[in-house]
Amino acid sequence: MDSIFPQYQLNRTIFAEGTEHLFFSGTAYLGISASSEFSAYLKEGIDIYGTNHGLSRINTVRLRVFEEFEIYFAHHAEAQKTAVYSSGFLAGHAVVSLLENKADAIFVAPHTHPAILSAAIQNQIDPAHNWIDSCIKFANQNEGKQILLIANAVDALKPEIHDFSWVRALSKNNNYTLLLDDSHAFGAVGEDVFGTYKRWKELPVDLVISGSLGKGLGLPAGIILGSHEFIRELTKQSIYRGASPPPPAYLWAFLQSQEIYRKQQQKLKDNIQFFKKLSQNLDLQTTKEDFPVFRFDDANLLQKLQEHQIIISSFPYPSPNDPPVHRIVISAWHEKEDLLALVKVLKI
Known part of the structure; x- marks a missing residue:
């Protein structure tokens, strides 16, 4: 997956080559960097x-x-x-x-x-x-x-x-x-x-x-x-x-x-539970206890997500010569409609 260089803060969507994409990557699990509060x-x-x-x-x-x-x-x-x-x-x-x-x-x-x-x-x-x-x-x-x-x-x-x-x-x-x-x-x-x-x-x-x-x-x-x-x-x-x-x-x-953090953490938990229910029949690897990362191995699925303007985390690890690790990262900044759109593409 080619690198993307946005010129503004990360959020639930970012622009790549002039087109808006849903963004499911990074480590901003609570979405604090995009919180106006x-x-x-x-x-x-x-x-x-x-x-x-x-x-x-x-x-x-x-x-x-x-x-x-x-x-x-x-x-x-x-x-x-x-x-x-x-x-x-x-x-x-x-x-x-x-x-x-x-x-x-x-x-x-x-x-x-x-x-x-x-x-x-x-x-x-x-x-x-x-x-x-x-x-x-x-x-x-x-x-x-x-x-x-x-x-x-x-x-x-x-x-x-x-x-x-x-x-x-x-x-x-x-x-x-x-x-x-x-x-x-x-x-x-x-x-x-x-x-x-x-x-x-x-x-x-x-x-x-x-x-x-x-x-x-x-x-x-x-x-x-x-x-x-x-x-x-x-x-x-x-x-x-x-x-x-x-x-x-x-x-x-x-x-x-602290009230903002509590609200954002609860939203993250709700998003994880919602996405788990939507994706329970898909071949995604995640933790038994709620954690906002979902991994898959199918490179074709990565290509399909990109074609539908969805960006996820994908890079070789642990060394540059290793196969890419493909991960969907859920954040508190995502809305239910974002998760529904993501699952719709995953099920195609």
Whole structure:
């Protein structure tokens, strides 16, 4: 599928070669970037804080909105503490650079996002081994080890929402840290928009969650969630102390927009349920729990959608030489008539 370069914001439709197309791609699961209500709060936030804040968080001039955002997010995610960064990749790099040096052994799930993998860890990954079996075997054969488990909470390409309940069965003779990337979970998985921390916080591990807020939540920022002690240690790093934070206007707008987020998440859930019912007899791969991604393998179907002015996600993965992964991505910005039009073409 050829690249498209629109000159305006993404929404439920975009123009390609002068023709309007329905748009079922991207990661704007809640459609926040196209919300006029959120934009109004954002403009107000810019009037208050300006377009950016170039001072680091440890400077003598500090804005309270960063801490207010962190406290609010931690409370609703049911984490002890959070730290906000300017991107999910920076947050991931910060957290893994701290954790990998403390680990005696590291086990990595397949297709884990490189944001939470250092170069050294990537070089150690053996795709021929089952990471869960390898972890269980190592844990049973050792005592007193610091074991680091790394995975995505959600595989948005497969798609799959991962289950980490198997960790409960690990030997109690070691200490475990579970690092999850929640980038595709924020806004899209669970009862609220705050990700999977509360889902896994009772596991017998030190739980750390990192991720981008730029997908479902539409914020140019990253975040790390964990214990008081871990976040305090994290914020002593130069990567935190010397880096500029995200634009404060977005964080302020988020705090003012909780009703908007609740409304958009409910609309996303309604859209997913509606599309599932319409497409239940089609050969689409999706998750048992609601998630807004539906995958198919038929290249002819991709061509048919393009002929009917419908754009979906399609690109080679994981390497440029691999076959394209074809995915339909549902968003809260879609209307029922969009989904009906999509299914009509899928059934031709």
